[in-house]
Amino acid sequence: MREGRVSVDDRIVLDPERPVDAERQRIALDGVVVGARARVYIALNKPRGIVTSASDERGRATVYDLLKEAGLPWLGPVGRLDRASEGLLLLSNDSVWAAGLTEPRHHVDKTYHVQIDCVPDAALLQRLEAGVMEQGERLAAKQVSLLRHGDKHAWLAVVLDEGRNRHIRRLLAAHEVGVLRLIRVSVGSLALGDLPKGQWRHLDDAEVQALATR
Template identity: 50%
Template sequence: MSRRFPPTPGARQARSSTPKPKHYGSVVSLPRALSKLGLCSRTEAAALIEAGRVTVDDRPARSLSQRVDLGRMRVALDGRAIIAERPIYLMLNKPRGLVTTRRDPQERSTVYDCLPPGLPFLSPVGRLDKASEGLLFLTNDTRWAEHLLNPVSAIPKTYHVKIDRIADTDLLVALSQPIRDGSELLGAAAVTLLRSGARSSWIEIVLTEGRNRQVRRMMAASGANVLRLVRVAVAGIPLGDLAKGMTRHLTTVEVAGTRTNEKQ
């Protein structure tokens, strides 16, 4: 029995041929193509393909590994061509307690609960774990997302971290040096003491790489427990006074400022 999958509100479909903008000329897997077009996530795309609802140049999709060129090929859902959405660049102030996924098997609240209605499918640029909060970008521009996430781009990400101890000189020096955690070396681009109390401290850490749970792992390896972790800036774009759970669109100037050395 085929899985019922209603049309995504933000994804547009038409019976005319799919437009062929230059930035969609790369050859990608079919699930990724559907994500690029703003229709759905790759997981949801796989379900549509397996249900026989997706065609490429009017022929049924062969497999999940099928490669397509969105600059040359017509991709359709239920016989209707999928039209590429305009690029959207959204900032969310993620509250603590939300998971960064569209659908959660445990039915926990997700960051998608914070998004305004009427948007196409947007992918998070990186992750913030459930206990973390702060700045999270979401976009349907996969090339831009890949640029921000590529370690070669060295995009700075700034975090404010509250720990359960006084941040003495030894701790700050340790965090400023590469820290071995298992088989990985974890490093920070900058470490600054913001303020310190009798039992806790706030530290600013700037990373230019995106290892899984890197800040928490660095703190644990240095003998500190994280009480709060807030991402306050990415690529020089600050979270500012955006309220928790609220979103805003990035400005043209902000997006342009992140594109240094982006592959064309």
């Protein structure tokens, strides 16, 4: 674009950040009309230990290694899961759809199953919902419930409607609770289901629309 090789409706455009509508405007590169790329939406069951980025300076495996042979166009992650976390990760090349799921003002529910290193009482669950201030940020869960427990460990279902960096781990650490496993099991109306670990699938039109209009 800086070289003047791109035109929109037959007028040269030099600004790469200028918004365009690929479905209504005629975009050309070196005089050849460029069509809008098909929108792709996938769900991936991210394993623990995989980085949610295109590359890693330490050479660790990324989610894109799992998609290497899939023949997919470039897809961006819709939100993130840290390296130690696992479960449902959405990827798409539809930036408008992705923004609708990740912008804080939209408050899309995300549900996690979290194994912790203690057996919580009702008071702890209430404190997790009440929230804490941690490093200048208020961290709270929309809903926390006990799924099951043994003598020393327990599994919680934690629902967030906002996503701060390492939100659940920081919230639990503020109450001196350690996380043993953290699995995202749903985003909005879309559940991870029985998708095998490390595998992915396309979302169908109904699933894409349900997330867009939740």
